[in-house]
Amino acid sequence: MKESEKSRLQALLKKASGWVEPRLGELPESSGGLSRLPSLCRYSLTSGGKRVRPFLVRSSCEAVGGGPGRSIHAACAVEMVHTYSLIHDDLPQMDDDDLRRGLPTLHVKAGVPQAVLGGDLLMVEAFGELARTPLGAGRVSEMLGRLSAAAGPVFLVGGQYMDMNPPRDADRPWVERMILGKTAAMIRVSLELGALAGGAESDLVDGMQGVGDRLGYLFQLTDDILDRSGNTDEMGKRVGKDADHGKANTVSTIGLAEAKALALRLSDEISSELARFEGDWSAVALLARYLPHRRK
């Protein structure tokens, strides 16, 4: 990947981040002094994530010709669901992580009950935020249904369950199915919601599910590569955890060299596939091409 392309992607990510941060800073809406929960949620929500999912929502919306005002609420909703899942995942009796995005996790900062309720609140409010999308009720309903499905038992929550309850002989197909839920579902639904917000028809959106799933898999694959070979300071979270706990992931099932080769191959496939879709998907393709080279 050329340096000029890397710079272009950095600029696009920065633009998406600058676009979504002010709105995220207003979420969840205040409870009128009733509790500290909204401000605790904001601590987790605005602690400097890369905003990859909002970038995908916005890019997908623009790819089909929609302006950013149509997709801002979807971008925030997806980031809120993502953040809720991190908060609950990090709990002591779940993955037991104390560091996230370089800061103490919410239960370390504020206690377990606050982290349980804070996660609950972010999920509820994600649906409320998505419902604010200024489009027709039929379209907004479809978006709500797709977010609910992506967050549900077959995908996000199901993948988290698999991750918590691995079989003794977790193999590559098992890991792939786990990632389809735990990581890919929210990446895929980011593309779906963006395209719907931009005015795409359901058929086109359904046709994108495959590429969305592959992009999500690539994202997790490069995350697992970094978990093996990155360092805590750069990543802002503990690395080497899967290996330390003997947990199966993409790298452990296929080996580091094959994982790196697969990442490059998938990256090429995804950008070729995107080029065949109607509209200008170059921003999303740029991310796919960058992922095998990410350093954090």
Next chain:
Amino acid sequence: MKESEKSRLQALLKKASGWVEPRLGELPESSGGLSRLPSLCRYSLTSGGKRVRPFLVRSSCEAVGGGPGRSIHAACAVEMVHTYSLIHDDLPQMDDDDLRRGLPTLHVKAGVPQAVLGGDLLMVEAFGELARTPLGAGRVSEMLGRLSAAAGPVFLVGGQYMDMNPPRDADRPWVERMILGKTAAMIRVSLELGALAGGAESDLVDGMQGVGDRLGYLFQLTDDILDRSGNTDEMGKRVGKDADHGKANTVSTIGLAEAKALALRLSDEISSELARFEGDWSAVALLARYLPHRRK
């Protein structure tokens, strides 16, 4: 309250329960063998609750002239949100309850991670289930927005937060505000969703918020009275917990005698108020008149 009225209410509750149970037994939808979570959720969802909220959804829908088919998904959605909140509330680092509806709580049966994820799943799926309501997208969107608001920071989650973080000098106004969120919001939204499903206009529904809140308060008041004077076998959950933990509730702030008198007064007020609404609200009024006499 006459014995004939009690029997009529019992018959109506039984009818609502028989109506909602088969659908609840199908929820959340299967994850195609992916995880045990849907069946764990069903354990909590179908463990014999009184189904007061589904009864209210159905009665409210019928009061404004709607058939039960219009409100079945709303009835299930409300029961799912209620059940999620019980599962998370019962967690060891929250209220730490091991018994609910006469059975071990979900974290006792299946472990804390399963209970965290099971609660998450029920909440997500509640929105998916409500979205299945066979009415126009505009009406369904309004129902989704109202459920999200009732479950959110100002109401359900906010009330749970207050309950977990009481001030040292919790007084009657504090307790009343806590109940408005923790209990009344889901009772009120049951009436709202039922009326909307039945075809009522938003104005009529807004006009019912006051009576919904009072009914929710009455419900908690009689629950607190039973927590003081009931027994574990009849209730199917531990009693006397608030007193044991020095937690403020309606009874501790106003005393048992005044609580009982207040329950009778509120009960009369609610049934008079309901009689002034358009439609036949007699089933809801029957419940309000019964509550001060409930034994479990």
